[in-house]
Amino acid sequence: DIQMTQSPSTLSASVGDRVTITCRASQSISSWLAWYQQKPGKAPKLLIYKASSLESGVPSRFSGSGSGTEFTLTISSLQPDDFATYYCQQYDTSPWTFGQGTKVEIK
Amino acid sequence: QVQLQESGPGLVKPSETLSLTCTVSGGSISGYYWSWIRQPPGKGLEWIGYIYYSGSTNYNPSLKSRVTISLHTSKNQFSLRLSSVSAADTAMYYCATTSSHSQWYFDLWGRGTLVTVSS
Numbered sequence: 001d002i003q004m005t006q007s008p009s010t011l012s013a014s015v016g017d018r019v020t021i022t023c024r025a026s027q028s029i030s031s032w033l034a035w036y037q038q039k040p041g042k043a044p045k046l047l048i049y050k051a052s053s054l055e056s057g058v059p060s061r062f063s064g065s066g067s068g069t070e071f072t073l074t075i076s077s078l079q080p081d082d083f084a085t086y087y088c089q090q091y092d093t094s095p096w097t098f099g100q101g102t103k104v105e106i107k
Numbered sequence: 108q109v110q111l112q113e114s115g116p117g118l119v120k121p122s123e124t125l126s127l128t129c130t131v132s133g134g135s136i137s138g139y140y141w142s143w144i145r146q147p148p149g150k151g152l153e154w155i156g157y158i159y160y161s162g163s164t165n166y167n168p169s170l171k172s173r174v175t176i177s178l179h180t181s182k183n184q185f186s187l188r189l190s191s192v193s194a195a196d197t198a199m200y201y202c203a204t205t206s207s208h209s210q211w212y213f214d215l216w217g218r219g220t221l222v223t224v225s226s
Contacts, residue, residue, distance in 0.1 A: 001168075034212035043201055043216035044152065050210065087152060091211030095167040098152040 002026050002090050006099035012107040019075040021102045023088035028068045032092035035064055035073045038101075039084045047086075048073065078104070109134035111202050111217035119196075119224050125189040128179075129202030129217060136160055136183050140205060142213065143176060143187045145198040153198075158185055192224045 003026035013019050023033065031051040036044035046055045048064035051071055061076040075082055083106055088099040115127035129141065143155040156166035158176040166174050175188040189196060199221050203213040 032210070036213075043203075043219055044213070045216075046212060046214045049207075049212040049214075055214065089152070089212065094165055094211075095169070096154045096211055098154070100151045 002097055004097050004099040006102045010103045012105045013078050014107045017078045019078050021073045023071045023099050025069045029090045029092035031067045033071050034089045036087045037084045113202050113217045113220040119192055120226050125192050127187045128184050131183045141185045142203045144201045144203050147198045194224050197224045
């Protein structure tokens with residue numbers, strides 16, 4: 001299985017901060033990577049697919065980049081609604097696998 | 108728009124079989140891949156497997172020996188059966204799908220249903 005490792009596991013930030021989350025794959029996955037946002041008690045919500053394509057309806061402050069084995073999710077200006085846990089997912093090779101999550105907390 | 112809704116028992120005894128159903132409303136089950144994903148309390152996400160509307164399946168090897176995903180086209184439903192459960196199978200179970208026919212991200216999720224394995 002392809003292992004997905006996110007860093008950091010927890011991130012403390014303030015409203016207005018620029019936030020970057022990293023996701024590393026144990027082998028190359030080209031650009032077959034998605035990012036999700038999950039709030040407590042809710043299902044994950046797709047933010048980004050194919051590493052950098054913004055899902056319809058997702059605010060433009062979210063952006064994704066990377067290819068191969070290293071990827072980043074950036075929130076350009078953190079908003080109160082953005083405090084949540086973020087997951088990456090590779091879909092290059094089955095079984096599709098997720099990172100362990102990055103919790104974005106209020107500083 | 109298309110919505111997914113999971114249903115099934117919230118409590119299953121160890122060694123028994125977990126059975127869940129996902130009802131697809133607002134659209135047809137035909138033409139798409141339908142997945143189950145689970146999340147143990149406080150932990151990350153695990154893809155369990157998918158079924159295509161043709162009936163073909165693909166399971167996570169870590170669960171393959173215990174998993175069956177089936178399609179019930181006339182009811183616009185698909186189901187999950189997980190046999191020989193243990194406490195490690197306690198999780199929120201989500202059904203999910205992708206509107207893409209070539210990429211395996213999940214852009215539509217059900218709300219999830221919590222299944223607890225306990226005697």
